[in-house]
Amino acid sequence: MTDLRHYDVIVSPVITEKSTMASEANQVVFNVARKATKPEIKAAIEALFSVKVTAVNTLVRKGKVKRFRGTIGQQSDVKKAVVTLADGQSIDVATGL
Incomplete structure (x- = not known):
C-alpha cells in the first residue's frame, strides 16, 4: 500500500528534449x-515506481x-527534481502511474 502523500509530492513528469537526453x-x-x-522526493519515487534512487538534485x-x-501576469514558480536511478532501473514516464 503506497502512502497517499507520495502523490502530493510528485506533480508531473517533465518531457522535454533535455529530460529525454538525461534519460540516457x-x-x-x-x-x-x-x-x-x-x-x-526519494521516498515517493521509490514507493510509486518500485525503483532504487541513488541521487536527487532539485532546482x-x-x-x-x-x-x-x-495584461501583465506572473507565472508560478516551479520546483523540479532530477532523479538518478540505480544501474539497471528505469521509469517509463510515457505510461503514467
Whole structure:
C-alpha cells in the first residue's frame, strides 16, 4: 500500500528534449511540490515506481512575467527534481502511474 502523500509530492513528469537526453544517463525529471524535500522526493519515487534512487538534485525555476492581451501576469514558480536511478532501473514516464 503506497502512502497517499507520495502523490502530493510528485506533480508531473517533465518531457522535454533535455529530460529525454538525461534519460540516457539513468535520470528522470519530475515537477514536484514547492515544499518537497529531497528525502521526501526519494521516498515517493521509490514507493510509486518500485525503483532504487541513488541521487536527487532539485532546482527552482522562478516564474516569468508574461503578457496576455496586454495584461501583465506572473507565472508560478516551479520546483523540479532530477532523479538518478540505480544501474539497471528505469521509469517509463510515457505510461503514467
